[in-house]
Amino acid sequence: MSGLKPLIAEPVFQALLWSAVTIGFYWAAKRLYARWPRWWLMPLAVTPVLVAVVVLLLHASYHDYIRGTKWLVLLLGPATVAFAIPIYEQRGLIRRHWPVLLVGMVAGSLTAIASSWALAAMVGLDHTLLLSLLPRSISTPFAMEVSGDIGGVPDLTAVFVVVTGIAGAVIGDMILARVPLVSALARGALFGVGAHGAGTARAHQLGETEGAVAGLVMVLVGLLNVLLAPIVARLLG
């Protein structure tokens, strides 16, 4: 074992190891979910748990882990740019329905901020946690940006965003089963505003319009929040 120690401590080796572990588990989780699409098997839920187990078993720290996998988080930048393609392709949908979608996005965003604030204050969470919870309904690249802007901790927000995504995919189904909604627009918007990427994946399974609306609304609501964050920050400060 002693001969292996210097090798394991090598940053290049660490980067390769943690990247391989993360990508490997993600890939396996995706295949698993394709076969058994249960909410608790979502790659978003399974992958972090499996990776965490390996990190703990090898007595590594989060610091070691993130140093080797930071490049994956950086890819959220190009992923944000990639949203230009679906937005452009859905321009007809935007032109037809923009007032309706705008009302939904503003109402949803205000509800997200107000309800997170009120509930967090009610159960007595401290201020930093509260601020980190505010942007959790929007997609990660946007959420982490907003979190930093308003004085939250972007790392914590990333965790809350993921929990929201998993919860949202399940809660969305429960709402659809109980509330009669007329339009595909509403069914898609609910997932896009409430549960970002995970919700959009679920909406795609419901239908083409639902999926397109969810993806579109997810991006626009993210943009809306990034643009509003400085204003919210001023109000809170």
Added chain:
Amino acid sequence: MSTHYRLARFIHRSAWLQIGLVAAFWLAGEACVRALALPLPGGVVGLALLLVLLATRRVSVFSMRRGAQRLLADMLLFFVPAVLAVLDHREFLGLVGLKILFVILVSTAAVMMVTALAVDCCYRWRLSHVGAKAAHR
């Protein structure tokens, strides 16, 4: 076959090359943010740049479509390392974690409910006032 045409076909086929193109827009966005000290993420500025070029037909949607789809399909992978930050916050395993979970569950349900009802009411209102043509489907 002209070189231009051949190059276009080559780009339309290679998803990896397209990911590189998308990443170039991101880098351009980052550069803009640095240079102009904008309060926005570089990715958002890159997105805006690309949208403008698409809308003015300077860039064909097919030159990045596959690459963008690949990036978006596996976007969830990019969050995984960030989620592991929870390892540095063991306090979440106790009461604080439960409180946070409660806030997330109730708030998410509220957001989804409000969004769906707002969109549906607005949609119905437009259908009856603007007429079926404007609010088609």
